[in-house]
Amino acid sequence: MEEKEIIPVPDEQQEYVINMGPQHPSTHGVLRLLVSLKGEMVKNIQPHVGYIHSGIEKMCESMTYTQIIHLTDRMDYISAHINNEAVCLNVEKALEVDIPDRVKVIRTIMSELTRLQSHQLWWACFGMDLGGLTCFFYGLRDREKILDIFEETCGGRMIVSYNCPGGLMYDIHPNFQKRVKDFIKYFRKILPEYDQLLTGNVIFHERTKGIGKLTKEDAISFGVTGPTGRASGFSCDIRKHEPYSAYDRVQFKEILFTEGDTFHRYVARIEEMWESMNIIEQLIDNIPEGQFAVKMKPVIKLPEGEYYQRVETARGELGVFVISDGNKNPFRVKFRSPNFSNLSVLNHIAKGFKIADLVAIGGSLDLIIPDIDR
Amino acid sequence: MLPEIVAQNTSPSLSVPWWKVVYNFSPLTEWIDKSLHNAMTPFWTTVTEMLIIGVLILLFYALVGLFLVYAERKVCAFMQNRLGPNRVGPFGIFQTIADLFKLLFKELVPIKNADGFLFNLAPYIVIIASFMAIAAIPFAKGLHAIDLNIGVLYVIAVSAMGVIGVLLAGWSSNNKYSLIGAMRSGAQIVSYELSVGLALITIVIMAGSMQLSVIVEAQRDGWFIFKGHIPAFIAFIVFLISSTAETNRGPFDLAEAESELTAGYHTEYSGIKFAFFFLAEYINMFIVSSIAATVFLGGWMPFHVSHWEGFNHIMDFIPPFIWYIGKTFFVIFMMMWFKWTFPRLRIDQLLTLEWKYLLPINLVNVLVMAFIVLMGWHF
Amino acid sequence: MDKIQLGEFIKSIARDVEIKEGKQYLEVTVTPSILYQLARQLREKEETHFDYLFCLTGVDYGVDLGVIYHLRSTIYDHVVVLKTRTSDRGNPLLDSVADIWQTADFHEREVYDLLGIKFNNHPDLRRLFLDNSWGFPLRKDYVDDINIVTK
Numbered sequence: 001m002e003e004k005e006i007i008p009v010p011d012e013q014q015e016y017v018i019n020m021g022p023q024h025p026s027t028h029g030v031l032r033l034l035v036s037l038k039g040e041m042v043k044n045i046q047p048h049v050g051y052i053h054s055g056i057e058k059m060c061e062s063m064t065y066t067q068i069i070h071l072t073d074r075m076d077y078i079s080a081h082i083n084n085e086a087v088c089l090n091v092e093k094a095l096e097v098d099i100p101d102r103v104k105v106i107r108t109i110m111s112e113l114t115r116l117q118s119h120q121l122w123w124a125c126f127g128m129d130l131g132g133l134t135c136f137f138y139g140l141r142d143r144e145k146i147l148d149i150f151e152e153t154c155g156g157r158m159i160v161s162y163n164c165p166g167g168l169m170y171d172i173h174p175n176f177q178k179r180v181k182d183f184i185k186y187f188r189k190i191l192p193e194y195d196q197l198l199t200g201n202v203i204f205h206e207r208t209k210g211i212g213k214l215t216k217e218d219a220i221s222f223g224v225t226g227p228t229g230r231a232s233g234f235s236c237d238i239r240k241h242e243p244y245s246a247y248d249r250v251q252f253k254e255i256l257f258t259e260g261d262t263f264h265r266y267v268a269r270i271e272e273m274w275e276s277m278n279i280i281e282q283l284i285d286n287i288p289e290g291q292f293a294v295k296m297k298p299v300i301k302l303p304e305g306e307y308y309q310r311v312e313t314a315r316g317e318l319g320v321f322v323i324s325d326g327n328k329n330p331f332r333v334k335f336r337s338p339n340f341s342n343l344s345v346l347n348h349i350a351k352g353f354k355i356a357d358l359v360a361i362g363g364s365l366d367l368i369i370p371d372i373d374r
Numbered sequence: 375m376l377p378e379i380v381a382q383n384t385s386p387s388l389s390v391p392w393w394k395v396v397y398n399f400s401p402l403t404e405w406i407d408k409s410l411h412n413a414m415t416p417f418w419t420t421v422t423e424m425l426i427i428g429v430l431i432l433l434f435y436a437l438v439g440l441f442l443v444y445a446e447r448k449v450c451a452f453m454q455n456r457l458g459p460n461r462v463g464p465f466g467i468f469q470t471i472a473d474l475f476k477l478l479f480k481e482l483v484p485i486k487n488a489d490g491f492l493f494n495l496a497p498y499i500v501i502i503a504s505f506m507a508i509a510a511i512p513f514a515k516g517l518h519a520i521d522l523n524i525g526v527l528y529v530i531a532v533s534a535m536g537v538i539g540v541l542l543a544g545w546s547s548n549n550k551y552s553l554i555g556a557m558r559s560g561a562q563i564v565s566y567e568l569s570v571g572l573a574l575i576t577i578v579i580m581a582g583s584m585q586l587s588v589i590v591e592a593q594r595d596g597w598f599i600f601k602g603h604i605p606a607f608i609a610f611i612v613f614l615i616s617s618t619a620e621t622n623r624g625p626f627d628l629a630e631a632e633s634e635l636t637a638g639y640h641t642e643y644s645g646i647k648f649a650f651f652f653l654a655e656y657i658n659m660f661i662v663s664s665i666a667a668t669v670f671l672g673g674w675m676p677f678h679v680s681h682w683e684g685f686n687h688i689m690d691f692i693p694p695f696i697w698y699i700g701k702t703f704f705v706i707f708m709m710m711w712f713k714w715t716f717p718r719l720r721i722d723q724l725l726t727l728e729w730k731y732l733l734p735i736n737l738v739n740v741l742v743m744a745f746i747v748l749m750g751w752h753f
Numbered sequence: 754m755d756k757i758q759l760g761e762f763i764k765s766i767a768r769d770v771e772i773k774e775g776k777q778y779l780e781v782t783v784t785p786s787i788l789y790q791l792a793r794q795l796r797e798k799e800e801t802h803f804d805y806l807f808c809l810t811g812v813d814y815g816v817d818l819g820v821i822y823h824l825r826s827t828i829y830d831h832v833v834v835l836k837t838r839t840s841d842r843g844n845p846l847l848d849s850v851a852d853i854w855q856t857a858d859f860h861e862r863e864v865y866d867l868l869g870i871k872f873n874n875h876p877d878l879r880r881l882f883l884d885n886s887w888g889f890p891l892r893k894d895y896v897d898d899i900n901i902v903t904k
Contacts, residue, residue, distance in 0.1 A: 025636060050881060050882030050883060131627070131716070132717035132718075133450075133624075134714050138454070197715070203716050206720075207719070234827065306777075321823075323812060334810040336808040336810075340860075341856050341859070344858060355635075
């Protein structure tokens with residue numbers, strides 16, 4: 001037998017490298033993390049994305065604005081309605097269309113319902129990431145109720161496609177108000193149950209407190225927005241800073257913490273659910289009468305120029321940047337997706353913690369992979 | 375007249391009415407023993423008895439395994455507002471049998487660059503370890519395969535052997551996740567073995583014996599968890615925690631933490647080899663629950679309160695086997711409850727819990743118990 | 754600062770800038786050579802304090818390739834849009850701002866991946882979504898007969 005030559009391996013190559021993903025239970029999609037380990041300790045994380053890159057920005061360049069809306073559904077499929085809304089708002093802003101109050105209020109209610117169901121799903125998955133499998137069923141049980149409301153009004157459950165430039169596809173279902181009110185009444189009773197199951201648990205506290213700390217400066221520098229950024233004290237709620245739709249006429253609190261660890265990212269989202277319910281309650285009884293859509297031209301052409309619209313999705317700031325050359329297709333569309341920036345911070349905050357913490361931190365960032373890849 | 379006498383000698387009858395057997399199995403076992411002795415030489419008698427016991431335990435093992443999987447799914451469904459299995463048979467009771475057939479028919483995927491011998495050996499070691507432990511457990515009065523005078527020690531020693539299989543599985547499957555899982559499992563079981571042992575020693579001090587039958591008999595006038603004041607209760611809690619950890623069940627299921635390591639040490643196993651690991655996990659749960667029930671909750675001994683003769687008499691009507699199964703499943707239900715409620719610990723927290731909290735508490739607890747026994751303060 | 758004050762301030766710290774009051778934000782067009790300096794000053798000067806780069810877009814203008822930076826100050830809440838473009842399509846090279854705003858690290862990788870604009874001093878300039886043999890799909894002259902239906 002031939003004797004093998006022993007080649008000395010340099011230190012940096014002696015790391016224990018594992019591939020988390022593309023198929024891994026805790027990456028919630030096809031995200032691949034190349035994790036270098038020293039024992040259980042994470043030394044470096046290299047995110048490899050692009051497994052579901054579908055070229056949405058390129059496709060937009062050969063589509064009309066009405067068609068683009070349906071592509072945005074597929075980016076962040078958990079907050080599909082808010083993505084739709086962003087494109088519609090951008091088009092309406094560019095055309096200087098005056099939108100009826102009814103549309104604004106319904107859009108706001110739908111956005112908040114979307115945020116609620118998104119946070120419910122996140123809570124469910126976060127519990128599962130930490131090993132509490134029961135959370136998943138609790139979260140999905142309640143999310144189903146919102147999806148049923150969506151189905152009744154929009155026809156779709158997750159990917160609703162309810163917006164169109166100038167308003168909504170159709171009016172709300174007659175049951176809508178009653179069902180939403182019933183849901184809010186129900187969920188106000190149920191949400192403390194979430195706290196009982198997970199928030200108060202001593203193991204949960206141990207697992208999340210002080211883990212994956214993100215300072216305010218880093219949050220701003222990395223562009224980390226949404227509940228993740230706000231848990232670090234970065235005041236980045238677009239609903240407050242650049243109110244759109246009906247957010248300027250409702251009272252709500254921007255949830256801000258300064259600690260910036262996994263636990264406070266968690267609490268920020270739980271608190272946001274309460275705030276979302278407050279917003280819905282303020283609006284649900286005051287939906288103004290009127291048209292549900294403004295008549296638009298069949299072919300929408302945006303005047304030449306650049307238009308930027310920011311909205312607050314469940315995960316952070318979504319920016320829709322449209323450069324128009326006056327044609328029916330945009331010249332260039334850029335989606336500034338919240339998850340893309342939120343992912344970039346993962347290596348920074350998860351370095352030096354354990355594998356289990358990496359899973360917890362990744363869960364607390366609430367990444368939706370199609371939104372990163374677009 | 376002669377043939378009749380011969381007939382009497384060769385087939386000894388049961389000394390008690392047949393329905394009383396459920397309260398005490400010794401006449402039945404003695405009758406079987408005598409019948410066999412009459413029929414063959416002592417050597418073959420022993421061999422036949424071993425065979426019978428082996429087959430019976432294997433049958434029991436499979437039945438308990440199947441039932442526990444079903445029970446876990448039902449309990450889990452109950453915790454999660456679901457129905458659980460409900461398609462195969464009434465209330466889905468045949469679901470696990472259907473699953474078993476599915477697993478039997480599944481392909482055994484060979485792993486490239488795996489250590490084939492160790493890879494195949496690992497599931498057997500895991501399952502043999504749990505199989506051996508089951509032999510020493512007293513199921514009911516007189517239903518006890520081997521009554522070792524160091525029964526407690528034997529059960530601890532044998533059930534800890536399973537970790538070798540886990541380590542082998544993790545090492546030989548040539549998978550990084552498996553290896554991390556196996557290493558975690560190794561660290562975990564070595565640590566928690568201490569607590570399990572010390573918690574049992576607390577009771578052994580009280581019982582004055584390591585023989586499981588003696589321990590059960592000593593609880594005739596009250597279970598140890600009540601007799602031993604607070605130390606026995608602390609020991610029970612510690613045993614519950616550490617035995618959950620020892621069986622690699624949630625919230626201590628770090629070795630197979632599916633959100634971190636996909637499936638840990640059995641990631642690469644498929645088909646019936648996976649089923650072995652799966653089955654062994656449930657049997658291990660059954661074994662530690664049996665030990666908890668036997669040592670702390672009186673085993674097959676009915677619930678007795680000293681000097682309440684009437685009450686004790688009523689309790690005696692319930693057969694010992696039912697008592698034993700009831701207690702064991704109570705403990706199993708507790709363990710399932712933990713699993714489906716708590717999030718998972720992290721490896722350093724797991725070791726901290728053992729070495730910084732459970733072990734010191736346990737050591738003090740043993741001393742306190744020894745003191746109580748010395749002073750004769752227990753009931 | 755409002756748009757006019759901001760425009761005057763930027764004029765005072767940098768020469769060769771073209772300032773246009775856009776419909777929404779103040780748009781500042783600069784040459785690639787001074788982009789990095791201006792960006793650093795906008796970030797560090799107390800009066801502007803643009804600490805949040807909320808969007809970084811690569812654009813193919815047909816002839817030129819450009820990058821658009823959307824900056825916001827978290828203290829003053831004012832926004833400025835920096836634009837720069839290069840006409841070198843063969844080897845477009847710009848300065849990276851990844852050391853000023855860390856989020857630019859990923860965004861510049863995305864721009865490099867989809868438009869082929871290279872960035873000087875980028876810590877880790879690799880392709881993000883596509884593999885190395887792929888073209889640059891967001892360029893207007895990109896043709897992919899197999900996968901994309903052209904209009």
